[in-house]
Structures are given as C-alpha cells and as structure tokens.
Amino acid sequence: MRGMSIIVKKVVQLMSALIFVFGLYIVSHGHIDPGGGFTGGVVLAGSFIVLILAYGVDYFKLKKQKEITSLFENVSILILLLFGLSGLFAGSFYFFNNYLSPGAPGTLISGGLIPFYNLFIGIKVGATMFVIFLALTIYKEEASK
Amino acid sequence: MNMESWVITLFFVLPFFCAFVNPLADRIFPGVQRVLTTVMTFALLILTIFVCFYHQQTIVYAVGGWKPVGSVPIGIHLVLDGLSGFMLLMINLIGFFSAFYAIDYMKEYTGGKYFYVLICLMIAGMNGVVLSGDLFNMYVFMELAAKSSYALVAFGLRKDELEASFKYQVLGGMASLLILFGITMLYWKTSTLNMADISNLLQNSDNDAFILFVQLILITGFGVKSALIPFHGWLPDAHSSAPSPVSAILSGVLIKASGIYILMRLFINVFHPDEYIALVIATLGGVSMFVGALLAVGALDVKRLLAYSSISQVGYVVMGLGLGMTVIAKGEDASAAALTFTGALFHMFNHSVFKGLLFLNAGSVEYATGARNMKQMGGLAKYMPVTFASTFVASMSIVGIPPFNGFFSKLLIIVAAINGEYYFRAALGIIVGVITLVTFVKFQVYTFYGKPAFVSDFGESPTFMKISMISLVVLCFVLSILIIPEVRSLVIDPALDTLLETNGYSTKMPGS
Amino acid sequence: MTLYLLCFVLFMVGIYGVLTRRNLIKIVISLTIMEFSIFLMLALVGYVSGGQAPLVLDPETPYVQVVDPLPQAMVLTTLVIALATNSMLLTMAIRLYKKYGTFDIRKINELKG
Structure with missing residues (x-):
C-alpha cells in the first residue's frame, strides 16, 4: 500500500481542510492581526503538503501538479504587479500607491489595497512553497530511480 | 518632483513583467x-538613453507616495543621479547584446523558457540595485540578481556546473550575510536605512571604531561580491561554467553592479572617505590586478582565462577608486581625484564592453567546436573570420593598444597615479598591462593561428551571434x-560629479 | 550588550561550520545558523524596553510605547530570501548527490578555483 496507514489518511483528509481554512483566515486578517500573506501562504501550502505526505507520491501526478501550481504562482505575481502599477495610473503617479480609502482601523474591511495584496501574496507564497516541495520530491524520486 | 519621474520604476517593472509573462x-x-525578452531589453536601452541624455537631472522618487515626516524620510526611495544613470547605461547595453546573442546560442539548451525568466530577473535586480536609495532595498535587489545568477551558472546541469554553482552559492551567501550584518549594525547606529539620511547623520560624527568595524565588514562582503583577490575563489568556476551570454553579463556587469557600484556609493557618498579604508581598498585592488593577471597567464581553458583576467581588470578599477579616495581623504587637490575617478569609471565601462565581447567570442568558439581547452584548438582564423576579427579587436582593447578604448582608460589611471606621486601603483599598472599582453597573445596564438586541429565541418556562427559581436566591436x-x-x-x-560631491549625496532626500 | 555579542558569536559559529564541515547538507545548516544569528540581531536592535507589539488596536490612543517594527519587517523579508537560498542550495545538493553518489566535498572536486 502506498503512503501511510488508513488512520493517518483519514485524519489528514479531515485536518487538511481545517488547515486550509486557517490559512485563509490568516491571509484575510493580515492587515489587522499578526500574520499576513507570507505566513498564511505557508499554512495554505502546508495543507497540500500533508496530503502528499500521507498518501505517498506518484511521480507522474506530481509533474502535472507542479505545472498547475507554477501557473498559479505566475498569474498571482502578475496580478500583484498590476496592482502596483495601478497606483501609477490612479492619478498620483506613485508606484504601489494605496489609493483606496483606508477605512476604520481594526475592522476587516479597511487598509485600502492591502487586503488584496495579502490575498495574492498568500496565493503566490502558497504556490511557491508547494512548488519547492514538489520539486524537491521529484528530484528525490529521480535520484532514487 | 515632477510627474514624469515615475518612468524610473519601469527599469525594474518591465523586466519583472517580462519575466513572468514569458x-x-x-x-x-x-x-x-x-x-x-530581446524587445524588452531594447526598450530598456532606449529608456536608459532617454533618461541619461535627455532628462539629465537627479530624480528622487518615493515608492508608494510616502511623504517624509518632518525631516525624517520614511518608505523606500529610488534615486537616479549621475552614477546610477551611468551604471544603468552599462547594464542595459550588455543586457541587450547578451539577450540578442542568446537567440541563436540558447537553441542547443533545453528549458529555454526558464533561461529567459532568470535573465529578466537578473536585469531587474541589477537595475534595482543601482536605482535604490535605501540600503535594505538595495540588499534585496542584490539578492534577486545573485539568486538568478546562481541558477544560471548551473543551467547546463553538468557535474562541473553544479559544483561551481554550489561553491558560488555558499560564498555568495556568506557575503550577502556579511553585508546584511553590516546593514544591521548601521541601522543600530543611525536608526535609518535611507542612504542620504545615513550620510547626513554620519557627517556630523567622526569615524569612530564602530563605523570602522562596519566598513571593514562591508568591504569583506562586497569584496566577495566583486571577487577581489583574497575572496575570488568562486569567480573563475562560476563565470566559466555559465552559458556564454550569461558569462558576459556576470563578468561584464554583475560584479560591477553588485560589488563595485555599491562600494563607490557607500564608501564615497555615504561614509566619510577615510585614509586607512582607502588604503585597504587600493591594496585589495592592486593585489587583485597583479595576482589575477598571473593566474590568467597560466590558464588553458578559454573561459577560465577570461574570468581570471576579469579579476585583474576589476583590480584596476578598484585601485583607481582607492587612489581617488585617498586623495579626497587627505584633502588634496580635487582635480587629481577627478582624474582617477574618470579613469576608474571609464575603465569600468570599457571592461564591461570588451569583456562582454570576449565572452561572446569564447561562446561562439565553443558553439562551433564544442571545445574550451586552448590546446585542442588552432587555426580557427580560417573558418571563423568574424569571430577572429572581433576577438582581435577585443584583445587589443583589453591589452591597451592605442586606437582602442582600453588604452585610454588605463592611461588615465596610470597618469593619475604618477601625478599623485604613487609611483609604485603606476608601475604596477604598467607591469600588469604587460602581463595582460602576454596572456592575450597566448590566447590568440593558441586559438586562431597555427595549424588547424579540426577538420572543417563547421563554419561561422549564426547571424544573431555575428550581429551582436560586430556591434560590440564598433562600440570598442x-x-x-x-x-x-x-x-x-x-x-x-x-x-x-556624483562621486566628487562626496557627502553632497545627503541632500538627495525627498522633500528637500 | 552581552546579547549582541552572543549574536556575533553565533554568526562566527556559522562561519566556522561553513569553513570546516565536509558534508554539503551540514554546510547548508551552517549558513542557516548565520542567517538566524542576524535575525536575532535585528530583533534585538528593534527592541524597546517595555514596548508592545506595533499594532494600532485602539484608534483613540495610537501612540503607546511600541517596539520598532522596521527590523521585524526586515526579518520577514530576509526570511523569504533565506527560504530561496536554502531551497536552491538543497536542490543543488540533491543534484550533486545524483551525479557523484556522495555528499562529501572532498570527493566532489572537478574544478580547482
């Protein structure tokens, strides 16, 4: 049997969704709480990594997952760059200008553009961490073949 | 500040965009x-020429629109002054010709798309380093350029390339951490990261032991980055293992943008020019010149020879820099300092052009014959006339034969050394020139003259490689x-002017 | 002051490790020790005695005594860079292991720099 025992598999199945939601919480509260895009992204990547650890590796499936994840990474960093550039064209000519209204401090909908940056940094970091994990696993598989 | 100044963000936004669209x-x-990628690098070159020659004034740009609070700058600032503009011209010139050359050269490699991603990131990093007005931002951009260069050195995935890249990563990583350590100490002392602000704060205090310690740590870090002699271990391996267009960028501009440029900026504009520090820098430069030239004579691998000679030529620049700093620190005649700095800057530009050209030539020889050892070559002049002619011009430039550019810059440095009565350094410059002559005569004779070692189943390099080499010859x-x-x-x-105004850099803050 | 000196000692331990270890993985670990000593140093530099976390919780009194947030931001940025460094180094180490069958740097010596 590939991967770990049935108990670990079932627990991980249940836990991974919870870990994912916790990652989303950290990402979305980045502008009012400690945490943010990077921390939350790492947690998001963790939810996928535990699944692979529990279920074992399938070389060809990994290759495909790596392709898709790097697409995510690519698109999210382009969107981040476009957000930065949008500051230039929102009337003030400042790169990375936060032109939305800041709102009331401490509430969820505040901070102007920062929640959006956090969201895409979260996707970017999650995808990157996952790609690094997949790449290292693929190299290990290739080396042990 | 005027409204067009947002243009300078394009210097790193364009390559980033290109990198991730690729x-x-x-x-x-x-x-x-x-x-x-080629169109992008060409656009950057046009932009640089526009900014440097048409716009000609210092631009201070606050990223994110953060206004200073009182006289304390907050946020990240980009500063474009004379020195940054000069470096931008160098980076984007060599970047463009390398990308143009790579169109044909990279056909034999698989995974070409990652090559272009990495090369765009490297150009973005270098442009960011020279534009940054903030120490930590500079460090981040420097790491960006360094990380992409680590990956590019290992691009062929052969045994020796991986080994060179690992060695480069360990030494480069240690250097980066030393630099970060220096930045931390500076932040501890001054509580600011803005270089103009640091310069302003340090102006009013003497060079105490703390600042001297920070300076020595930073010299070590940037010495590794620019491969001065006791710290040069990684350079010959890394520069000879990379694909040739990348070697041209690494040797032509990366060691200057992430090593010598920051040395100039920090030790002339930010810190007080100090006599002992100047002596250390000049000594490092002199030793690099001499030992690098001796190592180059002994090399038999074409690209290793060029890499060692890079160490030696960079030594000229650093020695000129140290000489000028000594003159400023002693409070002597500013025109003497002007002469040495002109020589150093001029030689830096020249070196990036002719060393870039030489690496492209070595690449085209390798492309045609598949060999890098000079003993296996010979008689290539008959088969590859364009490569032969361009190598001849580049060799004459680097040796310093009069109608070519290398002669004038070396002459300026040596004349400045004689004017300042540093006869030993002037003599060293002449001796190293002679050793370089021997090196490149050897290179020419082994590679292009003599009896052909190959049957003629290869011809001249493809079109794009030829055009790129010929353009650089014209530039020489x-x-x-x-x-x-x-x-x-x-x-x-x-x-x-930027270098000579020394602590005048401290006025380049937003809001002042 | 002792704490700062201890950070420096940790930095030196990292350098010692990089220079003396013969195993690729141990070299990577030593580099990481150097990185972490600088993170500690940065956190110490930004510390203000009795300071709180730099968060504006109550909009009425935003200026309580807080620690300097800038070094913390620097640590986070450097952390990302350190992640890139480590993953690159480990990738190279795996590739080298595949080519040579060993992590010992005395046996990986094709080049003589």
Missing part, C-alpha cells in the same frame, strides 16, 4: 519568449572618443 506566453506561442572603437573632454562631459561627468 512562461505564460510560451504555453500559447512556443518560442515567443526570445522575441519578448566608438568608446575611445570618450577621451575627448566634450564627449566625456556627456557620459562620464555626471557620474564623476
């Missing part, structure tokens, strides 16, 4: 990334007119 575009139109001639003062005032003098 893999997406490659899914739809395979091979399009070659065109995209054209740059020698920079010796005429009227022309020099357009290109070198803005950079020179």
